[in-house]
Amino acid sequence: MEKLQIGRVTLTWLTGGVTNLDGGAMFGVVPKILWDRKYRANEKNQIECPTDPILIQMDGMKILVESGIGKGKLTEKQLRNFGVTKESELDSSLEKVGLKPEEIDYVLMTHLHFDHAGGLTKLVDGEYVSAFPNAKIITSKIEWDEMRTPNIRSKNTYWKENWQAIEKQVIPFDEKWNLGSLTLIHTGGHSNGHSILLIEDGDEVAIHMADLLATHAHQNVLWVMAYDDYPMDSIAAKEKWLPYALEKNAWLTFYHDAFYRAVKWDLDGQLTDAIKRN
Numbered sequence: 001m002e003k004l005q006i007g008r009v010t011l012t013w014l015t016g017g018v019t020n021l022d023g024g025a026m027f028g029v030v031p032k033i034l035w036d037r038k039y040r041a042n043e044k045n046q047i048e049c050p051t052d053p054i055l056i057q058m059d060g061m062k063i064l065v066e067s068g069i070g071k072g073k074l075t076e077k078q079l080r081n082f083g084v085t086k087e088s089e090l091d092s093s094l095e096k097v098g099l100k101p102e103e104i105d106y107v108l109m110t111h112l113h114f115d116h117a118g119g120l121t122k123l124v125d126g127e128y129v130s131a132f133p134n135a136k137i138i139t140s141k142i143e144w145d146e147m148r149t150p151n152i153r154s155k156n157t158y159w160k161e162n163w164q165a166i167e168k169q170v171i172p173f174d175e176k177w178n179l180g181s182l183t184l185i186h187t188g189g190h191s192n193g194h195s196i197l198l199i200e201d202g203d204e205v206a207i208h209m210a211d212l213l214a215t216h217a218h219q220n221v222l223w224v225m226a227y228d229d230y231p232m233d234s235i236a237a238k239e240k241w242l243p244y245a246l247e248k249n250a251w252l253t254f255y256h257d258a259f260y261r262a263v264k265w266d267l268d269g270q271l272t273d274a275i276k277r278n
Helices: 021-027 032-038 074-079 090-096 114-120 143-148 164-169 231-247
Strands: 003-006 011-014 017-024 048-051 054-058 061-065 106-108 122-123 127-130 136-140 170-173 176-179 184-186 195-201 204-209 249-251 260-265 271-276
Touching: 003 195, 003 204, 003 249, 011 195, 017 021, 017 231, 021 032, 114 122, 127 136, 127 164, 136 143, 136 164, 136 184, 143 170, 164 170, 170 176, 204 231
Parallel strands: 061 106, 106 136, 136 170, 204 249
Antiparallel strands: 003 011, 011 054, 017 048, 054 061, 122 127, 176 184, 184 195, 195 204, 249 260, 260 271
């Protein structure tokens, strides 16, 4: 299990499932001849996109970032359409680090699309229940509102199965939410309520840009997904936060990247350090 230390904050990547999504959708208007050099597609034009939550341990607290795709919740058609080759193994991942789901204090959700929020609930005797019953679940108010009342486009990814059982645990925020070295910041872009996570401890910094920087191949600020509801907001957020990361020599962490858990780039955009995904 790959780890990253940011000052006193420990990040550990867990196993939340694997999807294979259409490369054209993942890179939007970018021609395949360009993106395929950086992130190869399979024979179906799909690229591998893991959905691996990050466990943060800090000041005695156990915090999850995202929740994976869940297990036993997708239909055969959904498994096929989303190219799922592995469902979540989150419980066994937590067990490997000596934790149980009941011990999680917070779950930080950058947004609530099914591939991030599927692990928030689980099926028990035919009913959906909270997967982390003692956790406070943090997400932006805009995201939480749309999750419960999706529009004609977003209803395809905001599912009642992923929120009805946990609604009493959700604590929505407006623009920022802070806990010690952690700050969730609303950006919009990928979804209207999308947020990023800033981790700062001493002189060390990591930024989890979630689906604004889905993979290392999305480094170019103009390379945004066709899935993005507000692509110009995605671009604006990348224009703001990527230079900040370079100036701070920050780690950029990933949820979906099949090759890297985290990378550092220099001011010229060259890779200077990386944690590879096993």
